[in-house]
Amino acid sequence: MKDEITNILVCGIGGQGVMTATEILAEAAIAEGHDVKKTEVAGMAQRGGVVTSHLRFGKRVLSPQIAPGTVHVLLGFEAAEALRWSSYLRPDGLALVNDARLVPPVVELGLFKYPDDPIGEMRAGGIRTVAFDAATLARDLCDLRLGNTVMLGAIADHLPFSADVLLRCVEARFAHKSAEVVELNRQAFAAGRAAAQTATPATV
Amino acid sequence: MAAVMPAPASSRRLMSGNEAIARAVWEMGTRVAAAYPGTPSTEILEALSAYPDLHCEWSVNEKVSMEVALGASMMGARAFCAMKHVGLNVAADPLMTLTLTGVSGGMVIAVADDVGMASSQNEQDSRNYARFAHLPVLEPSDSQEAYEMTRHAFELSERHQAPVMLRVTARICHVKGVVQVGERIAHEPTGYVKDATRWVMVPAHARRRIPMMFERDAALRQVSEQSPLNVLEPGADRRVGFITSGPTYMHVREAFPDAPLLKLGMSHPWPLEKVRELAGRVDALVVVEEVDPVLETELKAAGFAVHGKDILPRIGELAPEILIPAVNRLLNNEPPPAPATPGPAVFPRPPTLCASCPHMGIYYTLSQLKNIIVAGDIGCYTLGAGHPWNALDSTICMGAAVTVAHGMDKGRGEADKNKKILAVIGDSTFMHMGMQGLLDMTYNRGNVTLLLLDNGTVGMTGGQNTPANGRDIRGNPAPRIDFRKLVEALGVKPERIREVDPYEMPTLFKVIREETRIDEVSVIIGYRPCVLTEDFKPMRSYYVDEEKCTGCGNCVEVGCPAIHVTRREKVVKPSGKEVELSFVRIDPIACTGCAMCLKPCAPDAILQPEQKRVVATLKPV
Numbered sequence: 001m002k003d004e005i006t007n008i009l010v011c012g013i014g015g016q017g018v019m020t021a022t023e024i025l026a027e028a029a030i031a032e033g034h035d036v037k038k039t040e041v042a043g044m045a046q047r048g049g050v051v052t053s054h055l056r057f058g059k060r061v062l063s064p065q066i067a068p069g070t071v072h073v074l075l076g077f078e079a080a081e082a083l084r085w086s087s088y089l090r091p092d093g094l095a096l097v098n099d100a101r102l103v104p105p106v107v108e109l110g111l112f113k114y115p116d117d118p119i120g121e122m123r124a125g126g127i128r129t130v131a132f133d134a135a136t137l138a139r140d141l142c143d144l145r146l147g148n149t150v151m152l153g154a155i156a157d158h159l160p161f162s163a164d165v166l167l168r169c170v171e172a173r174f175a176h177k178s179a180e181v182v183e184l185n186r187q188a189f190a191a192g193r194a195a196a197q198t199a200t201p202a203t204v
Numbered sequence: 205m206a207a208v209m210p211a212p213a214s215s216r217r218l219m220s221g222n223e224a225i226a227r228a229v230w231e232m233g234t235r236v237a238a239a240y241p242g243t244p245s246t247e248i249l250e251a252l253s254a255y256p257d258l259h260c261e262w263s264v265n266e267k268v269s270m271e272v273a274l275g276a277s278m279m280g281a282r283a284f285c286a287m288k289h290v291g292l293n294v295a296a297d298p299l300m301t302l303t304l305t306g307v308s309g310g311m312v313i314a315v316a317d318d319v320g321m322a323s324s325q326n327e328q329d330s331r332n333y334a335r336f337a338h339l340p341v342l343e344p345s346d347s348q349e350a351y352e353m354t355r356h357a358f359e360l361s362e363r364h365q366a367p368v369m370l371r372v373t374a375r376i377c378h379v380k381g382v383v384q385v386g387e388r389i390a391h392e393p394t395g396y397v398k399d400a401t402r403w404v405m406v407p408a409h410a411r412r413r414i415p416m417m418f419e420r421d422a423a424l425r426q427v428s429e430q431s432p433l434n435v436l437e438p439g440a441d442r443r444v445g446f447i448t449s450g451p452t453y454m455h456v457r458e459a460f461p462d463a464p465l466l467k468l469g470m471s472h473p474w475p476l477e478k479v480r481e482l483a484g485r486v487d488a489l490v491v492v493e494e495v496d497p498v499l500e501t502e503l504k505a506a507g508f509a510v511h512g513k514d515i516l517p518r519i520g521e522l523a524p525e526i527l528i529p530a531v532n533r534l535l536n537n538e539p540p541p542a543p544a545t546p547g548p549a550v551f552p553r554p555p556t557l558c559a560s561c562p563h564m565g566i567y568y569t570l571s572q573l574k575n576i577i578v579a580g581d582i583g584c585y586t587l588g589a590g591h592p593w594n595a596l597d598s599t600i601c602m603g604a605a606v607t608v609a610h611g612m613d614k615g616r617g618e619a620d621k622n623k624k625i626l627a628v629i630g631d632s633t634f635m636h637m638g639m640q641g642l643l644d645m646t647y648n649r650g651n652v653t654l655l656l657l658d659n660g661t662v663g664m665t666g667g668q669n670t671p672a673n674g675r676d677i678r679g680n681p682a683p684r685i686d687f688r689k690l691v692e693a694l695g696v697k698p699e700r701i702r703e704v705d706p707y708e709m710p711t712l713f714k715v716i717r718e719e720t721r722i723d724e725v726s727v728i729i730g731y732r733p734c735v736l737t738e739d740f741k742p743m744r745s746y747y748v749d750e751e752k753c754t755g756c757g758n759c760v761e762v763g764c765p766a767i768h769v770t771r772r773e774k775v776v777k778p779s780g781k782e783v784e785l786s787f788v789r790i791d792p793i794a795c796t797g798c799a800m801c802l803k804p805c806a807p808d809a810i811l812q813p814e815q816k817r818v819v820a821t822l823k824p825v
Contacts, residue, residue: 023380026218031380036218037346039379045553047584047664050767064346064379067525068547074318080550087547104553108760109592110784112551121548135765144793176445177710 005058006160007066011085012077014048014101017148021075024055024152024173028159028166037064048104052085073158075151078102079131085119086127095127096154096196098134098147129167130154132195138188146188153192163193219383221350221376225314226251227383228354229284232310233391234258236276238269239638241665242288243323244377245316249286250668253677257388262668262677265602265636266291270298270313278403280394286314289330291602294637295332299367301405303337304413306365306420307325309393310358314370316377320496320520323664325582325601326518328479329495330371334472338368340424342433342470347381353433353469355386360427364420369727371471371523373494375521376449425473433469436478438485443535445486446511447479447499450601452492452522459524460531468618474499476506483508490515490531494522524653557587559766560740562659562732565706566628568762569592569713576624576720577612578814581605581638583630584663584734592763596628597697603637605629609647609652624720629673639694646695646725653719653726657706658687659734662816667737691727706730709803735796743797744812748789752809755785759801760809766794767801 008025012018019040026038034057053120071089076082076097081177086095099119107114115121122129132154138146149170156163174182219227225248229237236259240251248511253260258405263269266287276283287295292315299313303548315333318324334341342357344350350372357368401409428434435690439445441462448456449468458463466482468474483489491500500512515530516522557564567588580596581584581604589596598608602732609627629638634656645652660673669675674684685781688701702719704712713732719726733739745766773785790801804808 014555023218026380030216030218037379037381039375040220045678047340047558047587048553049555051555061381062454062456063524064375064381065521065523069524081553083548084550085547101769104551105556105763105765106591106766108767108788110772110786110787111591112770113644114551118550125548201658 005056005061007071008055008073008075008155009066009071009085009088010053010075010077010079011054012051013104014051016077017145018051018053018077021077021148021151022055024059024169025055025111025155025166027172028161028169029055031165031169032161033140034058035061036058037061038173039064050081050084051198071153075136075155077147077151079118080115082129083122085117086122089127092159093128094121095129095142096151096158097122097129097131099131100133130196130199132192134192134195134198135196137195139193141184141188141191143184146184149188151186151193153194154196156175156189156193157197215305216382216384218380218799219351219385220247220378221347221372222247222346223251223343224351224356224383225286226255226370227385228351229312230255230258231386231388232282232355232358233389234284234358235281235309235391235393236273236477237261237284238263238272239286240264240291241662241668242266242291242316243665244318245286245288245291245372246665246668247316247377248252248314248316255451262488262662262670262797264671266295267298269338270295270302273311273313274298274302274305274307277309279309279396279430282311282391283307286316288324288401289315289317289328290324290326291315292330293328294602299333300336301410302367303339304417305402305408306413306416307367308365308397309391310361310767311367312354312357312361312370313367314372315355317371317373317495318634319373320376322374323469324445325599327495329498330369331498332473332496334369334371335498335533338421339472340364340366340427340470341369341371341473342469344469345381345449345453345467346376346382346449349469350376351383351385356433356695357498363631364424364427365443366420366424371450373451379451380768381750397412402655416691418702421473425476428470429475429477431470431475434475434478435467435469436482437467438463439464442486444488444490444531444584445482446490447482447493447503448492449499449767450494452494453778455522455524455527456492459527464653473501474502479503479506479508480533483733485678488534490534492516492522495519533822554590555587555761556590556765558735558793559764560735560742560796560800562706562730562734563588563711564733564763565732565800566655566657566730567595568804569709569716570595571761572625572713573624573716574790575622576626577609577620579605579609579612579627581627581629581633582664583633585628585630585657586664588628590591592761597694599641601637602633603641603752605633606638606641606645606652606654609654610641610648610650613651614648616766626653626655626716626720627706628655628657630663631656631687632662632670634687635671636690639690642691642696642725642744643694650725651723651730655716656687656727656729658690658731660739661734661737663734663736667734673737673739673825687729691729696727700726702728704728704730706732707798707800709800734744738805741798745791745792745795745797746799746801746810747792749809750787750810752807753787753806755787756806757786757787758804760786762801764801764806766791
């Protein structure tokens with residue numbers, strides 16, 4: 001095990017399952033024997049506000065907070081949110097982004113503008129960005145709630161441990177439900193993995 | 205809900221600070237645990253209620269929870285209460301006297317400060333209360349320590365018959381880390397011992413207890429000197445030594461791995477000799493503490509030359525990226541760090557009311573009324589102060605809507621004589637601290653229209669049970685409050701109590717107009733369940749008929765997050781005025797069919813696929 005701490009920042013909006021996804025990632029890191037800390041500020045954020053979840057793991061983790069400019073992988077559940085937090089990435093960091101645009105009431109009211117192309121902006125800023133449509137992948141499997149698992153599939157090949165470790169944690173999460181639910185999540189995980197691999201820029 | 209089987213000892217689990225505290229409270233054989241929900245402390249009691257063999261309760265407020273815990277402690281039982289920082293203000297009254305009586309069974313008070321104010325009206329530092337009330341304070345730095353220090357706190361409490369404050373912050377409560385847990389130990393209450401000189405705090409008795417409290421302070425100072433919770437960590441880089449406690453310990457250790465450091469797990473009273481030892485080893489001392497310079501002031505009073513708030517911010521969290529440049533500037537011999545690249549400018553995304561949230565109907569209606577002042581309160585419905593409603597004029601603390609509105613009425617002069625004064629309060633906040641205000645107002649012949657928003661839960665903290673929904677903390681049936689009877693008993697005339705469905709905005713508008721025209725106290729009770737609870741039954745979604753939509757944008761003013769603008773168009777009206785039209789669609793997945801957006805839709809362009817209106821079941825009376 002390397003001494004270095006891995007920093008993963010998961011971002012999205014309240015209600016998308018950001019915290020649950022990060023928790024499954026944390027369980028995988030524990031299964032691999034890492035010390036783990038996971039933090040977010042809950043509270044008003046659950047009402048459609050900005051949610052970020054910081055995950056740090058390694059030999060021994062001290063501060064639970066990730067400093068700006070030190071994120072290895074940014075897992076964005078929403079396009080503009082990924083852009084908002086992109087400055088947290090290291091220069092060699094990777095952004096994996098669901099390209100969904102979730103527009104809040106303050107934008108609908110005409111008070112603010114949603115960026116025309118958040119993912120384009122990230123790429124123009126020199127950020128290695130992999131974008132895919134997690135909602136459609138989930139809908140193809142007939143359940144939008146699988147979007148969360150699609151996102152976990154997308155990050156599975158960008159962790160310092162094998163994708164199977166994470167997959168086993170996803171399966172364990174749904175083990176108390178039917179075999180069918182477990183199978184659907186397995187498919188969603190595979191779909192997310194494939195989407196991230198297909199969309200991964202050649203520079204990787 | 206049945207109690208879960210607790211995880212076995214020696215398992216290594218990912219636990220939040222709140223879950224770790226709950227585990228330790230249970231393991232210590234605690235008999236009674238009470239709390240009122242409040243971010244970031246809520247999950248302590250939630251987690252604890254899943255364990256068997258102890259009484260857990262959602263109390264109606266923090267003062268109540270602390271007094272319940274004290275009563276249990278008087279029986280020789282181990283007792284626990286938890287609250288957020290502002291909750292301790294409410295519980296300050298019993299606190300200042302129970303520190304004189306002391307406790308019998310171990311009593312731990314967990315106080316969670318919202319440093320950075322994620323979900324609070326202020327950022328007060330609860331450690332000040334520990335000085336005020338002469339309490340020992342333990343401050344964990346992560347989940348494992350939260351678990352261990354909670355156990356330690358019960359032992360300390362019993363040994364010194366002192367209530368112990370376990371002070372945590374959001375960065376402990378909501379951080380998950382790996383925790384090694386233990387077994388539950390049985391603790392039989394030692395029994396009530398009648399002693400009026402101790403438990404009956406009349407002046408003659410209290411006078412005798414005060415010197416005993418000072419003796420306890422002295423004894424606790426000795427404990428702190430020897431405490432294994434106060435650790436002097438050596439370090440090779442002696443230019444700066446740090447004194448710190450709680451979550452900032454982790455930040456300091458991360459930022460300055462080679463610096464000598466005194467970690468105060470027991471931060472009040474603090475160990476004088478250990479500070480002296482550190483001071484003798486380093487060139488400069490820096491106190492790293494979030495919010496107030498509490499330790500810093502005391503260290504300076506004790507004659508130590510320390511840095512603290514002269515180089516560090518007085519508000520918010522002290523993460524490594526804040527500490528490093530501040531200390532580097534102090535050392536003055538390192539180049540200033542490169543300025544952090546500002547993140548891209550992205551629109552703000554404030555929290556909003558949910559689709560079908562009954563509060564939307566209330567605030568849309570209030571936003572349509574002119575010449576009103578609306579005193580607000582604490583809860584999800586505080587969001588009514590934001591866009592598009594801008595419907596609140598004040599938010600102070602739990603229950604203040606009622607009393608501030610009453611004071612506005614009594615204090616108004618000529619300038620405001622024609623204004624209608626209203627107050628808005630939620631069901632749980634009303635039971636917490638609003639009821640007394642209503643009684644005050646009826647007794648003193650007030651003239652306020654109070655909107656009591658009953659959504660059958662404590663919404664903002666995640667949907668906890670309350671007397672309003674007739675379920676206890678474990679989800680078992682419990683007596684349910686009848687708000688009509690309650691407000692009538694508090695002196696409101698029966699004909700001034702109106703019950704209105706918040707989804708029916710035109711009716712609500714009419715009733716508010718009627719009640720505000722009458723110069724006496726009125727209460728309008730609006731019941732609809734919170735959409736995040738099991739009591740809410742989603743209805744079929746609506747869609748916008750594009751042919752019919754005229755782009756008036758009225759529906760957008762309802763503030764529903766399921767309504768999206770598809771296209772904007774500028775047109776010039778016959779009057780010559782230019783207006784922007786907003787054509788909309790409804791997200792069929794987010795829409796849960798409350799039909800509030802239909803009310804202001806002039807062209808009737810919002811439809812259900814089969815035009816069949818499904819009416820939600822109203823609360824059974």
